[in-house]
Amino acid sequence: MEQFTAAFITEDRWKLYFQGLGTTMEIVLFSTILGLTLGTICCLMNMSTTKNGRPTVFHYIAVTYIDIIRGTPSVLQLLIMWFIILRASTNGVLVAVISFGINSGAYVAEIIRGGIQSINKGQIEAGDALGLSRFTTMRYVILPQAFKNALPTLCNEFITLLKETAIVGYVSLADLTRVANQVSSRTYQPFMPLIGAAVIYFVIIKIFTILFGNLERRLRQDATC
Amino acid sequence: MLRVENLKKTYGETEVLKGISCEIKDGEKIVVLGPSGSGKSTFLRCLNMLEAPSGGKIWLNDRELTDENTDLGTVRQQMGMVFQHFNLFENLTIMDNIILAPVKTKKMKKAEAKELALSLLKRIGLADKADAYPSQLSGGQQQRVAIVRSLAMKPKVMLFDEPTSALDPEMVGEVLDVMTELADSGMNMVVVTHEMGFAKNVASRILFMDGGYIVEENDPENFFSHPKNPRCREFLSKIL
Ligand SMILES: Nc1ncnc2c1ncn2[C@@H]1O[C@H](COP(=O)(O)OP(=O)(O)OP(=O)(O)O)[C@@H](O)[C@H]1O
Ligand SMILES: [Mg+2]
Numbered sequence: 346m347e348q349f350t351a352a353f354i355t356e357d358r359w360k361l362y363f364q365g366l367g368t369t370m371e372i373v374l375f376s377t378i379l380g381l382t383l384g385t386i387c388c389l390m391n392m393s394t395t396k397n398g399r400p401t402v403f404h405y406i407a408v409t410y411i412d413i414i415r416g417t418p419s420v421l422q423l424l425i426m427w428f429i430i431l432r433a434s435t436n437g438v439l440v441a442v443i444s445f446g447i448n449s450g451a452y453v454a455e456i457i458r459g460g461i462q463s464i465n466k467g468q469i470e471a472g473d474a475l476g477l478s479r480f481t482t483m484r485y486v487i488l489p490q491a492f493k494n495a496l497p498t499l500c501n502e503f504i505t506l507l508k509e510t511a512i513v514g515y516v517s518l519a520d521l522t523r524v525a526n527q528v529s530s531r532t533y534q535p536f537m538p539l540i541g542a543a544v545i546y547f548v549i550i551k552i553f554t555i556l557f558g559n560l561e562r563r564l565r566q567d568a569t570c
Numbered sequence: 571m572l573r574v575e576n577l578k579k580t581y582g583e584t585e586v587l588k589g590i591s592c593e594i595k596d597g598e599k600i601v602v603l604g605p606s607g608s609g610k611s612t613f614l615r616c617l618n619m620l621e622a623p624s625g626g627k628i629w630l631n632d633r634e635l636t637d638e639n640t641d642l643g644t645v646r647q648q649m650g651m652v653f654q655h656f657n658l659f660e661n662l663t664i665m666d667n668i669i670l671a672p673v674k675t676k677k678m679k680k681a682e683a684k685e686l687a688l689s690l691l692k693r694i695g696l697a698d699k700a701d702a703y704p705s706q707l708s709g710g711q712q713q714r715v716a717i718v719r720s721l722a723m724k725p726k727v728m729l730f731d732e733p734t735s736a737l738d739p740e741m742v743g744e745v746l747d748v749m750t751e752l753a754d755s756g757m758n759m760v761v762v763t764h765e766m767g768f769a770k771n772v773a774s775r776i777l778f779m780d781g782g783y784i785v786e787e788n789d790p791e792n793f794f795s796h797p798k799n800p801r802c803r804e805f806l807s808k809i810l
Contacts, residue, residue: 396622398622464660465660467653468658468659470620471651471653471658471659473646474646474649474650474653474720475646475647475650475720476646476648476671476675477670478643485659485662485670486659486661490661493661
């Protein structure tokens with residue numbers, strides 16, 4: 346009980362956890378948006394072909410980007426962003442959002458590509474045959490179905506990302522994990538703060554899992570597509 | 571109307587089309603017959619450049635499709651195509667399937683396209699399905715919708731690749747009826763099919779393909795009663 350008080354009550358420390366959680370969620374939310382955008386663009390670049398069916402230069406750019414991101418640790422990507430590429434920036438959250446957005450984009454690109462490949466390719470041909478541009482067919486026919494097919498995997502990616510942001514302490518951002526760590530080094534009693542943070546992550550992720558589950562079920566019942 | 575000159579198509583090492591020339595005049599209904607693997611689908615798909623030919627030239631009226639500078643989009647808007655597996659847009663309602671192309675290619679205003687779509691759906695007896703999704707329709711219904719989806723672009727020619735061979739037997743008739751009606755209305759058509767009745771009754775000319783060539787070409791009456799090419803005789807003896 347004493348430990349609990351020290352970890353959460355003294356000096357209104359519970360507020361710190363909520364601020365930490367706020368930082369975590371802020372980073373996750375914006376990097377998800379960035380990741381989805383980059384991922385979609387990157388996926389289209391990856392799949393782009395010239396008139397005679399050969400990959401374009403955009404394809405090679407996309408493939409290289411995906412390769413590099415997937416082949417390096419995300420902590421390093423964050424550090425490189427913070428200390429090298431964006432060292433002029435003082436806005437740590439922004440740097441984290443950009444770093445995680447770029448990271449997530451590579452995974453999202455592959456997830457959406459999987460979603461597109463699971464769609465009956467005849468629909469693209471039908472669009473071509475009607476004289477629609479590939480962009481129009483993608484925008485109105487293929488991508489909506491691809492996102493729907495990829496939704497469960499995209500939700501997984503969101504949750505992975507949420508947990509991955511626990512490394513932002515490396516660039517001195519006070520997210521939930523860092524706050525817990527700070528409190529425990531202040532009180533010399535790591536049990537409560539660390540377990541407390543773990544419980545908060547767990548509960549948040551549980552809530553998202555349930556929400557996503559409902560969303561998926563609703564979309565599936567929507568017999569339509 | 572449609573002119574093909576020495577069309578060739580190779581996939582890797584295999585030459586599927588070895589030099590096809592033909593001319594389709596206004597008002598003609600061409601039926602393409604031939605054994606499996608003879609290149610019928612490949613030929614049809616080259617006509618609207620879904621497959622890029624490896625050689626030869628194709629003209630739609632005075633536009634050369636095989637010219638690199640031709641905008642394929644605008645040419646394809648004048649050529650409808652109906653596929654074996656319908657290929658309706660699964661995330662869109664029947665109505666949206668039909669109006670997507672006319673609206674997005676700026677051919678029509680949305681209201682105008684909807685009106686046209688409804689009248690087309692009435693013509694095939696499916697006006698009540700406008701708000702349904704493709705998966706809620708039978709195969710025959712889907713294929714009829716696929717036909718009117720192409721018609722909504724007011725094409726000059728319609729290409730059909732075995733439009734009834736993925737259908738249950740009891741649904742073949744309803745699709746052939748729509749196609750026959752379309753032929754009667756004067757549409758130019760190129761149809762790959764195994765429906766000999768349709769070929770006999772509707773075709774103005776039959777092309778018989780074998781081994782990547784058109785080996786026989788005749789009006790239906792002479793084609794079925796006096797086939798000249800031995801491969802063609804063999805094919806007909808198996809089918810009839
Ligand atoms: N994308 C492709 N890559 C390689 N070979 C192909 C491809 N498409 C078709 N072929 C080959 O070309 C030949 C002709 O195929 P095509 O589909 O045009 O025949 P078809 O006359 O339509 O036959 P069917 O009556 O079975 O539909 C076949 O031997 C086929 O294996
Ligand atoms: Mg075929």
